[in-house]
Amino acid sequence: MARKSLVGVVADELLDRIIAGEFPPGSSVPGELELSAKHEVSRMTVREAMKTLEAQRILSVERGRGTFVNPLNRWASLEAVLRAAxxxxxxxxxxxxxxxxxxxxxxxxxxxxxxxxxxxxxxxxxxxxxxxxxxxxxxxxxxxxxxxxxxxxxxxxxxxxxxxxxxxxxxxxxxxxxxxxxxxxxxxxxxxxxxxxxxxxxxxxxxxxxxxxxxxxxxxxxxxxxxxxxxxxxxx
Amino acid sequence: MARKSLVGVVADELLDRIIAGEFPPGSSVPGELELSAKHEVSRMTVREAMKTLEAQRILSVERGRGTFVNPLNRWASLEAVLRAAxxxxxxxxxxxxxxxxxxxxxxxxxxxxxxxxxxxxxxxxxxxxxxxxxxxxxxxxxxxxxxxxxxxxxxxxxxxxxxxxxxxxxxxxxxxxxxxxxxxxxxxxxxxxxxxxxxxxxxxxxxxxxxxxxxxxxxxxxxxxxxxxxxxxxxx
DNA sequence: CAAATGTTAGATGTCTGACATCTTACAAAT
DNA sequence: ATTTGTAAGATGTCAGACATCTAACATTTG
CATH class of the missing domain: 1.20.120.530 (GntR ligand-binding domain-like)
Known part of the structure; x- marks a missing residue:
């Protein structure tokens, strides 16, 4: 079993918090700096985790404003939707x-x-x-x-x-x-x-x-x- | 129209080269350093571009070995497959x-x-x-x-x-x-x-x-x- | 000779700190 | 009241460094 990289762990935990309802669709997730502090990783690691969630259309990143949770029906990952469902x-x-x-x-x-x-x-x-x-x-x-x-x-x-x-x-x-x-x-x-x-x-x-x-x-x-x-x- | 970020440009160009057949399924793409030189961006930018393609299951990144192109039927992005098809x-x-x-x-x-x-x-x-x-x-x-x-x-x-x-x-x-x-x-x-x-x-x-x-x-x-x-x- | 071990090159993983640019809010000037 | 200036906070990008993993080759050892 391949150990998960830090990026994967951060992405998973963030997705879990989203699915748990902590950040409902349309709301924003904490900033990169705040997340890097909470997970005790660098900002770059958080950014890469965000990028994977953005590529799955779970998050939308808007420069200067923040990062927002997309409604579930726009998610492009069957696995993620399955976890949520x-x-x-x-x-x-x-x-x-x-x-x-x-x-x-x-x-x-x-x-x-x-x-x-x-x-x-x-x-x-x-x-x-x-x-x-x-x-x-x-x-x-x-x-x-x-x-x-x-x-x-x-x-x-x-x-x-x-x-x-x-x-x-x-x-x-x-x-x-x-x-x-x-x-x-x-x-x-x-x-x-x-x-x-x-x-x-x-x-x-x-x-x-x-x-x-x-x-x-x-x-x-x-x-x-x-x-x-x-x-x-x-x-x- | 929102200008595309450098990450998006790099990801797009790399995907284009993959679709053009330059890197067939199973083969490896150039290393992060080489790509950052070719596209004249930093290594982090290349990494984030790779992460988006990896999240769409277009690439598989293996630490210490390199980054490899997945067969088309494993791609998770309809858009990317459409471009290829x-x-x-x-x-x-x-x-x-x-x-x-x-x-x-x-x-x-x-x-x-x-x-x-x-x-x-x-x-x-x-x-x-x-x-x-x-x-x-x-x-x-x-x-x-x-x-x-x-x-x-x-x-x-x-x-x-x-x-x-x-x-x-x-x-x-x-x-x-x-x-x-x-x-x-x-x-x-x-x-x-x-x-x-x-x-x-x-x-x-x-x-x-x-x-x-x-x-x-x-x-x-x-x-x-x-x-x-x-x-x-x-x-x- | 063959197997185990050490070394090294090259690849990805992560960190730190800095600066740039965009958005928004608020204050100040007109 | 409208416009403009300023600053705070967010993401975008960069540079350089070190860590860790893999694979190939060299070396030692039995």
Missing amino acids: SEGVNDASAAIQLIELRRMLETGACELAAGRISDAEIGTLHGYVAAMRKAHDSDDLAAFVEADLAFHDVILRASENVFVAVLFEPLHRVLEKRRTQTSKFRDIQEHAIGHHQAIAEALESRDAGRSRSAMDAHMQQTLDDLKTYVLEAKTA | SEGVNDASAAIQLIELRRMLETGACELAAGRISDAEIGTLHGYVAAMRKAHDSDDLAAFVEADLAFHDVILRASENVFVAVLFEPLHRVLEKRRTQTSKFRDIQEHAIGHHQAIAEALESRDAGRSRSAMDAHMQQTLDDLKTYVLEAKTA
Whole structure:
């Protein structure tokens, strides 16, 4: 684990204070000098921390006036918004919203991919389904998750839309922890294998509507699994 | 127009050189000292420029080794990817991909909004449609575009999904120039009014599928308009 | 000879202190 | 009452220094 640099620590702590509501949107954060005193670092270190938050559109720096907090809907960092949205009891709501978002992108990408996917990629998809089946039989969780992720990645690339891939990347990173968590259950694995098989066949038929529906069904199942196994378990 | 700070200039120029292929993904960019000499600024200025690119996941800085260019699919900035994707003759392709992406998010948000939108918001939607009609009659382009944007914004909020709003924000910013461009044509305005009317009515019925279809038809029309009026005109 | 260790060059990380420039508020002059 | 001057406080930039990490090479050691 790489130790965080001072800049990273300062940026994190400042973001925490913002999320905690100490500096609401529109208000200004303390000046660079004040922050450098509070965190016991030099002004340059504070400036670099500010620059990272500014690049994520969390802060707006105005020369001569100060540094201000942007409203949450202008933040450009999914991770930061996720941290803000997971405060308090909203964690379950945030998890559901993330899957809703994933559903939009994955079903959309799948619909596009139907008209663009190559025969070789179809073959690769079937290969990953077989890998999932094998991992399921030998009870290899890591291999199962890896094949699952690779399957979706092929479809994403086949959609031939760079921007979808870019927006999906941070989502992927945020969800990958949860993925391993839900894939632990053997019956969920069985459901997933069936859905992936159906998706691969739909894409093979090059039918955009059918491909979309197949992916949509998979996403619906994922949402149901999350509610049933993860969120319910948490309340118990 | 606010003059760009030196940091912004350095960051922009470095990004340009990266996009031009001078530093391909995986390779390292020149050291801070070398860059500060080339751009005739201090090392701190270069560092702050690097920090902004690092925060957008365009660069990865490794202490003691150097600073490296990330593959494009890991970049977290839609704008930067757009700049990279618009190189050469791919501009038309990039424009189409952007609308494909918008289609996914808007249709998805509309589908969610159908089950969550309030009566007051429905009223607001009809109000904006009326405003579009009025702006069309009085030939007020600015008012037309404003009502159009506000209409979509209401739906986005009604979807009650923070993450969709976050991902949509940079897209909104990128597309708003083009929006004014296409809305110039009076027959496009007429098409748009009809579609917005249909979307509002679909949402009023609280039918998720119908709402999705209505928004999807609108997006299809937008795509067609782009191809017909903007892209065709460019080749002429 | 091979493995462990020391050295050094080059890169990023951080600090200190200074000056420049912009914004705002307030006081003074017209 | 309007304009102008002044000063305080904020960010922007600079210069130079030292610390620390990495990688490559040289050296010592078993």
